[in-house]
Amino acid sequence: MSPKKLNLKDKYKLLTRDLDWEFSYEDRKEAFPYEEFEGIKITDWDKWEDPFRLTMESYWKYQAEKEKKLYAIYDAFAQNNGQTNVTDARYVNALKLFLTGVSPGEHAAHLGFAFTGRQMGGIGARVAAQMQSIDELRHIQTQIHAMSHYNKFFDGFDEFNHMHDRLWYLSVPKSFFEDARTAGPFEFMIAIGFSFEYVLTNLLFVPFMSGAAYNGDMATVTFGFSAQSDEARHMTLGLEIIKFLLEQHEDNLPIVQKWLDKWLWRGYRLLTLVAMMMDYMLPQKVMSWQEAWELYFEDAGGALFKDLERYGIKMPDYTDTIKQEKEHLSHQAWWIFYQYTHAAAFHTWTPSAEEMDWLSEKYPDTFDKYYRPRWELAAEMEAKGERFYTTGLPQLCQTCQIPMAFTEMSDPTQVVYRESIYNDERFHFCSDPCKSIFDNEPEKYVNAWLPVHQILQGNCGGGGLDKVIEYYHLEDGVANLDFEGSPDAERWKDWKGVA
Amino acid sequence: MTIEIKTSTLKPIRNTYAHIERRFGDKPATRYQEATYDVHSTHNFHYKPLWDQDREINDPSRTAVVMRDWYDLKDPRQFYYGPYVQNRSKMQENAENNFKFFEKRGLGESLDSSLREKIIELVIPMRHAEVAANLNNMYGTAHGTGTAVTQALIYEAMDRFGNAQYFSKIGLALDGNTGDSLATAKEHWMSNPAWQGVRAYCEKTLTIKDWFEAFIAQDIVLDTLINDLYYRQFDEWLTQNNGRDLLLLMEFMQDRAKDSQRWSDSVLKVVVSESEHNANQVLAWISTWRIRAQEALEPLASALLGDKALADAFAVLEKRLTKVGLNC
Ligand SMILES: [Fe+2]
Ligand SMILES: [Fe+2]
Ligand SMILES: [Zn+2]
Numbered sequence: 077m078s079p080k081k082l083n084l085k086d087k088y089k090l091l092t093r094d095l096d097w098e099f100s101y102e103d104r105k106e107a108f109p110y111e112e113f114e115g116i117k118i119t120d121w122d123k124w125e126d127p128f129r130l131t132m133e134s135y136w137k138y139q140a141e142k143e144k145k146l147y148a149i150y151d152a153f154a155q156n157n158g159q160t161n162v163t164d165a166r167y168v169n170a171l172k173l174f175l176t177g178v179s180p181g182e183h184a185a186h187l188g189f190a191f192t193g194r195q196m197g198g199i200g201a202r203v204a205a206q207m208q209s210i211d212e213l214r215h216i217q218t219q220i221h222a223m224s225h226y227n228k229f230f231d232g233f234d235e236f237n238h239m240h241d242r243l244w245y246l247s248v249p250k251s252f253f254e255d256a257r258t259a260g261p262f263e264f265m266i267a268i269g270f271s272f273e274y275v276l277t278n279l280l281f282v283p284f285m286s287g288a289a290y291n292g293d294m295a296t297v298t299f300g301f302s303a304q305s306d307e308a309r310h311m312t313l314g315l316e317i318i319k320f321l322l323e324q325h326e327d328n329l330p331i332v333q334k335w336l337d338k339w340l341w342r343g344y345r346l347l348t349l350v351a352m353m354m355d356y357m358l359p360q361k362v363m364s365w366q367e368a369w370e371l372y373f374e375d376a377g378g379a380l381f382k383d384l385e386r387y388g389i390k391m392p393d394y395t396d397t398i399k400q401e402k403e404h405l406s407h408q409a410w411w412i413f414y415q416y417t418h419a420a421a422f423h424t425w426t427p428s429a430e431e432m433d434w435l436s437e438k439y440p441d442t443f444d445k446y447y448r449p450r451w452e453l454a455a456e457m458e459a460k461g462e463r464f465y466t467t468g469l470p471q472l473c474q475t476c477q478i479p480m481a482f483t484e485m486s487d488p489t490q491v492v493y494r495e496s497i498y499n500d501e502r503f504h505f506c507s508d509p510c511k512s513i514f515d516n517e518p519e520k521y522v523n524a525w526l527p528v529h530q531i532l533q534g535n536c537g538g539g540g541l542d543k544v545i546e547y548y549h550l551e552d553g554v555a556n557l558d559f560e561g562s563p564d565a566e567r568w569k570d571w572k573g574v575a
Numbered sequence: 576m577t578i579e580i581k582t583s584t585l586k587p588i589r590n591t592y593a594h595i596e597r598r599f600g601d602k603p604a605t606r607y608q609e610a611t612y613d614v615h616s617t618h619n620f621h622y623k624p625l626w627d628q629d630r631e632i633n634d635p636s637r638t639a640v641v642m643r644d645w646y647d648l649k650d651p652r653q654f655y656y657g658p659y660v661q662n663r664s665k666m667q668e669n670a671e672n673n674f675k676f677f678e679k680r681g682l683g684e685s686l687d688s689s690l691r692e693k694i695i696e697l698v699i700p701m702r703h704a705e706v707a708a709n710l711n712n713m714y715g716t717a718h719g720t721g722t723a724v725t726q727a728l729i730y731e732a733m734d735r736f737g738n739a740q741y742f743s744k745i746g747l748a749l750d751g752n753t754g755d756s757l758a759t760a761k762e763h764w765m766s767n768p769a770w771q772g773v774r775a776y777c778e779k780t781l782t783i784k785d786w787f788e789a790f791i792a793q794d795i796v797l798d799t800l801i802n803d804l805y806y807r808q809f810d811e812w813l814t815q816n817n818g819r820d821l822l823l824l825m826e827f828m829q830d831r832a833k834d835s836q837r838w839s840d841s842v843l844k845v846v847v848s849e850s851e852h853n854a855n856q857v858l859a860w861i862s863t864w865r866i867r868a869q870e871a872l873e874p875l876a877s878a879l880l881g882d883k884a885l886a887d888a889f890a891v892l893e894k895r896l897t898k899v900g901l902n903c
Contacts, residue, residue, distance in 0.1 A: 081752045090747075090754050091740045095706045097765060099778050107710075107781035110626045132737035133667040140664030143657040157585050183614055183722075187633075190717040190729060194710055203736065206713060210729050214656040217610040220592075224609055228587035235593045241618040251621045258624040258632050525619045549593065563588075571585065 088129040093122070096199040108197045114260035117325035121198030124320055127312035128204070135207065139214070142302050146218060149298040154225045163291040164359040165230070165568035166559050169422040171223060171296065172232040173353060174284055176421055177249045179219040180240040184253035185268055186212035192261040192269075201320070204313045205265070211306040218302070222295045230564050232421045232555040235548075239421055242536065243548050244527035245349075245413075247477045251524060252346050256339075258520070263335050265317045271339035274314030275380065277307060278372040279347050283354050283362060290360040322387040329388050334516070337392045341509040344398060345476035348409045355406035355435065356427060364438035366402045374399070394509045400485035403439050407447040412481050414454065415466040419541070421550055423559035426455040446488050463558070467541070469528045473506035474521055475513050482506050498522060598646075610655035612646050614722040637718045638787035640846055640853050645721030647849070651841050652834065659730045662834075663737070670741065670827040674748060682820040683749050690818055691749055697879045699746045699760035700770055701805070705739035707777035708732075711793040718786040727838055731794065734835065738828050745824045769878040772871030779867065787846070788860050794839045796864040799895055800872055802832045803888040808880050844899040858901060865892070 082090070099107070111118065130138075152158075162168065189209035196202050227233035240246050256267040272280075285300030287293075321328045351365035363371075381391045410424070417424040427435060432451060435443045457464050470479035484490045494505040498518040505511040514521045530536050537547030550556055559565055590596065591604035594613040620631040630636060635645065642648070654662070677683065683691075712732035719725045743757055750756035764770050776797065783789040806829040813821050847854040869885070876885035896902070 082747075082754050086754070087747075087752075090757050091743050094757060094761070095702055095739050095743070097703055097761070097774075100765075100771075101775035102778040102782050107778065113626070131740055132733060133671065133740070135733075136660050136663040136667050136737075139660040143660055147657060160585070180616065184616070186729075187717060187725075190713055190725075194713040194717050199706070202710075206709075206729075206732065206736070209713075209716070210656070210733055213726060213729065216614065217656050220609050220614075221606055224591070224606075227592060228589060229585065231588075233592070234589060234596075237592075237594060237613050237616075241616055247619075247621075250616070250619075254621045254632050258622040260625055520622050520625070523622050525621050530619070567588075 084129070088126065088131070091131055092126070092203050093200055104197070108195055110195050110261050111197050114262050115327070115331055116262045116321060117327050118197065119324055121200070123323065124198050124200040125316055126200050126204065127316040128309050130207065142305070146298060146302045147221075150221055150225070150295055153295045158294050159226055159229050160571050161292045161294070165564050166357070166423070166425065167291040167293065167359050168226060168230050168564065169232070169559070170284065170287055170353050170357045171226055171293070172230070172422040173349060173357070175219065175223045175233055176236045176239050176243070177246055177349060178280070178284070179216050180237065181249050181253050182212050182216035182219065184257060186210070186216065188253070188257045188264050188268055191257065192264055195261045201317070204316070208269075208310050208313060211310070214306065215303055218299055222299045225295065229567065231551070231562070235421070235550075238549050243421060243550070244419060247525065247527050248349065249346055251477050252342055255342065262321065266321070266332060266335040267339040267342075269310070270314040270318045271336060272343050273307070273310040275340060275373070275377055276343045276347065277311065278376070279368055280350055281307060282372070283350050283368060286362040287354070287358045290362050291358060318384070319387075322389070333389060336389065337509070338513050338516070340392055341394060341513065342476065345478060345510070348405055348478060351406040352409035352413070355438075356410040361434060365406045366438065369398070369402045397485065397507070397509075401482070403442040404446070404483065404488060407443065408481050408483065411450065412479050415464070417558060418465060418556050419545060419548070419550070421548070421555050423557065423562050423564065425559045426451050426458065442488070469531060471504055472526050472528050473510050474503040474524060474526065475505055475510035477524065477526060478506055480504060480506050605653070606657075607653040607655050611649070611722050611726065615720065615725070633720065635720045637720070638785045639856050640787045642846065642849055646723045647845050648721065648724040648842050650723065650727045650838050652838055654727065654730055663734070666827055666830060673823040673826055674744060677748055677820060677823050683751070686749070686820070687817060690816065694749060694821065695746065695756045695760050696763050696767065697769065697875070698805070699742055699756060700764035702739045702742035702757070702760070703764045704773055704777055705735045705742060707780055708735035708793055708798070709739065711780050711789045714789050715786040724842060727842070728790075731835060734831055738831070741827055748824060769874045772873065773875055776867055776871035790842070791857060791860045792864040795843060796861060796868050796892065798832070798839070799892045800868055800885070800888045802836070803891045804872070804876055804879065804884060806832050808884055808887065812880060840895070840899060847899060847901055854901065861896065861901065
C-alpha cells in the first residue's frame with residue numbers, strides 16, 4: 077500500500093489543531109479559567125472552521141514583504157517632505173484625531189486579542205486570535221511611524237499617548253476598548269472581532285484611508301493598503317466567531333444578541349468622530365457620512381443580518397434611530413468641538429462657503445434648516461472678533477462619554493436626556509441605547525472615568541481650565557484653537573510661499 | 576566622486592514625540608524607541624475586568640516582581656514588529672531551503688530506521704511542548720506591563736508556535752507527508768513514560784497566575800534545559816551517530832533559541848538587579864520550578880542522551896543564572 081499523502085487542509089490541521097492535547101495532570105479549567113463565566117456554552121471546539129490557513133512561516137514571509145515595502149515608502153515620504161503635498165494643512169487635523177484617538181485602540185486590540193489568544197480553549201480559535209493580536213501590534217507601531225514625520229512639522233501629535241489617557245473626548249475611544257477588554261473573552265471576540273472588525277471596520281478604516289488618498293497623504297494611504305490584507309483576515313475571524321458561537325448551543329443566542337445590540341451601538345457612537353472627520357475635516361471630501369453609513373451599514377450590514385437571521389439573530393431595533401441621526405450626527409459633533417476648541421488637540425474652523433454648499437447638497441433635509449444658520453452666525457461673530465466659545469463643562473453620557481448634545485430626532489432642537497438611578501445615584505445618557513447598556517450592567521459602568529466628573533473633582537490638575545489644559549499637556553495657542561492663526565497655518569503658508 | 580542630489584530641506588519643529596524626548600532628550604529617536612516606549616496605557620482606567628475585579632485592566636500588580644520603570648526591560652535585539660518579521664522571514668527562508676534539500680535528496684529514506692524511530696519518539700513530541708511555550712508567552716503579553724517586554728513576549732509566543740510547526744514538519748519529512756509519524760509522536764506525548772514528566776510540567780505552567788513566574792518557569796528554567804539537551808547535546812549526538820542530515824531540520828530552532836536567550840537573559844538580569852525583593856522572588860520561583868524540571872526531564876533526558884545529560888544541562892542553567900547574579 078502506498079502511503080496516502082495529506083491534502084492541504086489536513087496538513088494545516090496537523091500543524092495547528094493536532095498540536096493541542098487532553099490534559100491528564102491538571103484540570104483544564106485551571107488553564108483556561110474564563111471560558112464559562114459569561115454563560116457561553118461550547119460543546120465542541122473541533123467544530124471551529126479555520127477562518128484562514130496561515131502557517132507561521134508564511135506569516136513571517138508575507139508580513140516581512142509588506143513591512144519592507146511600507147517602510148520604503150515612509151523613508152521616501154520623509155526624504156521628500158511628503159507632508160507638503162497634502163491638499164491643505166487643515167487635513168492634518170484628521171491625522172491628529174487618528175493618532176490620538178484610533179491608534180491607541182490598535183494597541184488595546186492587540187492586548188485584547190492576546191488575552192483571548194491565550195484564554196480560549198480551542199487551539200484553532202486561539203491561533204487566529206494570536207495572529208490578529210500581533211497584527212494589531214503592527215498597526216499601532218506602523219501608525220506611530222507613519223505619523224512620526226508629521227509630528228516633526230505639525231503640532232498636536234507629540235503628546236498622543238499622554239493625551240489618550242486623559243483628554244476628555246479621547247475617553248470615548250479609550251472607554252470603548254477598555255469596555256471590551258474588561259469583558260470576558262467571548263464578549264471581546266463579539267465586540268471587537270465581529271462588531272467592530274467585521275461590521276464597522278469599513279466605516280472607520282476606509283474613511284481615514286480614503287481620506288488620505290483623496291488628500292495627497294502618501295504615508296497614511298500606503299499604511300492603509302498595507303494593512304488591508306491583515307484586515308481581511310480579521311474580518312473572516314470575526315465572522316467565524318459569531319457563527320461558531322451560534323452553532324455551538326442555542327443558549328448562546330440571547331447572549332450573543334445582547335452583545336451585538338450593545339457593541340454595534342457602542343461602535344456607532346464611537347464613529348461620531350469619523351462622521352465629523354468626513355464631513356468637516358477633509359479638505360477634499362470622499363463621501364458624506366450619510367452616504368458611507370448607507371453604503372457600508374445599511375446595504376452591506378443589511379445583507380449580513382439577513383445571513384445571520386437563520387441563527388435567530390435580529391438587527392438591533394435602534395437602527396431606525398441611527399437612520400434618522402445620520403443626517404445630524406456630523407454637524408452636531410463638529411459643533412461640539414468648535415465650542416470646546418480650546419480644550420482639543422486639533423484645530424477647528426467654520427466650514428467655508430463652498431463646503432457649506434457641499435453640505436447642503438449632501439444633507440438637503442437638515443443642513444440648511446438647522447446647521448447652516450449656526451455656522452453662518454459663528455463665522456460672522458468670528459469676523460467681528462467675537463469668536464464663540466463655551467467655557468462651562470458639558471454633561472457627559474455615562475456610557476459613551478460623548479457630551480450630551482445629540483438631539484431628539486422628532487425635534488432636532490431638543491437635546492436628549494435620559495437617566496437611570498442606581499444605588500441612589502443619578503446617571504445621565506445621550507440616548508436610549510446608552511441607557512439600556514448601562515441598565516444591563518450598572519455595576520460596570522458606574523466605574524467609568526468620566527473626564528468632566530474628574531475635572532470637577534479636581535483630579536485633572538485641579539483648579540481652572542488652564543490647569544486642566546496643562547494636565548492634558550495641551551500647549552495653549554499651539555495645538556488647540558482655530559486653524560486660522562495657528563502655528564500650523566503659519567508654517568504651511570511659509571512652505572507654500574503665501575504671505 | 577560622489578553625486579549629491581539636492582532635496583529641499585525644511586526645518587523640523589521637534590525631533591520626536593514628547594514622551595520619547597522626556598526619556599532620551601531632544602534628538603531624533605530610533606524607530607524602536609517610538610514603537611515601544613510608553614505605548615501601554617497607564618492612567619485613568621474605566622472599568623474593572625469582569626475576570627479580575629480587584630485589579631485595573633492594565634495592572635503592574637499582575638506579577639509579584641516590582642519595577643520602577645517597566646521600560647527598562649528593553650530588547651537587546653531592538654525588535655519591533657518590522658525587524659522581527661523580517662528577521663524571522665530570513666530564518667524561515669533558510670529553513671525552507673534546508674527542508675527542500677532534505678526532501679530532494681531523499682535524506683529521510685536513507686535514515687537508519689532505529690534513528691528514525693528515536694526521532695519520532697523523543698523529538699517530534701516537542702511539537703506539543705512548544706504549544707505550552709506559546710501560551711505561556713502569550714500570557715505575559717496579555718497581562719504584562721510595558722510594551723518593551725510585552726511585545727518581545729508575543730514575538731517569543733509566535734516563534735514557539737512556529738517551532739511547534741517545524742517539529743511537525745520534521746515528522747512529515749520523515750513519514751513521506753502522511754502524518755503517521757505525528758500520530759505516533761502524539762501517542763508518545765500522551766503515554767510514553769519518557770514524556771509524562773515534561774507534559775505534567777507543561778500543564779502545570781499553564782495554571783500559573785503570575786505572568787513573570789510563567790516567564791521564569793518557561794523561558795528560563797525549562798527552556799535553558801531543553802535548549803541544552805536538544806540544541807547542543809543532541810546536536811552533538813546526531814553528528815556522532817549518522818544523523819547529521821537531521822541537523823538541517825533543527826537549525827531554525829537552534830538559531831532561534833540562541834537569539835531568544837539573548838533577550839531573556841537581559842530581561843532576567845534587569846529584573847533581578849532592580850531590587851533584592853525581585854531577586855528573592857525570582858530565586859524562590861526558580862528553586863520551585865527547577866525541582867519540578869529535574870523530575871520532569873530525568874526520564875526524557877536519559878532516554879534521549881543517557882544518564883549524565885541532565886546534570887550537564889543543569890550545569891548550563893546554573894551558569895546562566897550565575898551570570899545574571901543569581902546564586903542558587
Ligand atoms: Fe488594526
Ligand atoms: Fe484589525
Ligand atoms: Zn451615550
